[in-house]
Amino acid sequence: MKQAKDNFSAQANEYAQFRPGYPQEMFEWLFSYCSGYKAAWDCATGNGQAAVNIAEKFEIIYATDLSISQLEKSLNKENIIYLQGKAEEPDFENDSFDLVTVAQALHWLDHDRFFTEVKRVEKNRALFAAWGYGLLTTYPEIDELIHTFYKDIIGPYWDKERQHIDNHYSDIRFPFEELPCPVFAMHYNWTVEHMMGYLNSWSAVQHYINTNGSNPVDIIKDDLIKTWGDGERPVTFPIFMRAGIITK
DSSP: OOOOOOOSSTTHHHHHHHSOOOOHHHHHHHHHTOSOOSEEEEETOTTTTTHHHHTTTSSEEEEEESOHHHHTTOOOOTTEEEEESOTTSOOOOTTOEEEEEEESOGGGSOHHHHHHHHHHHEEEEEEEEEEEEOOOBOSHHHHHHHHHIIIIISGGGSOTTHHHHHTTTTTSOOOSEEEOOOOEEEEEEEOHHHHHHHHTTOHHHHHHHHHHSSOTHHHHHHHHHHHHOSSOEEEEEEEEEEEEEOOO
16 A cells, blocks of 8 residues: 655645646636536645635535645635545545546555545546646746756655656556546746745755755755846746546
8 A cells, every 4th residue: 555645744835835826728628528516526635726726616625635734725715625634535425526636646646546436436427637747848048957956956856756747647547538638738927036936845855855954946046046037937837637537
């Protein structure tokens, strides 16, 4: 049995403040494949970044996470119920949900156990979707600096599950009736301060700090500030997704 990991409690503030949100057109696409809009479950919700969008369409959302610290930073809506717990051990009845989602977290889960529970708690012909994003892109000289930081400086500190992100979840066995997914992306204009805040939300950065007692972002800080310049820069996060219909 895979051991559950909590990699984001220590940097819950940075996660809530600096992690990107998801585009509305992606949720509209998801909603178009839902057979009903009564109840949804957002697994490994973090602070509810996906749940708040789903709440615009569904009557009730159950948003669960392993981390109490993350849930304490949750984005509140009247129809979202936040619960602490493992995604692989949900305390929900059979055939409860029209939609189950996992945003930027499927790689942390015990896939076989989780997918068994997804099939149990979802209704027949309900939708399951898991998505994530890898390295951002901006200007080439900044991309090169971020890539060096990602691979060479903190590369050894990534958990092995990070490979699923790098592989866009293509290496995860997907037991549902899979749908072809459009390409979505998140677009922002960020200052260098926001960029550094985002880097500090990475789990490998926290692992580096725990091991070495220093922050690896400081290694590239001066070069990043110099290369970035004043003001904002456009930043793009390509999204990858796997989605499918539950059949019983």
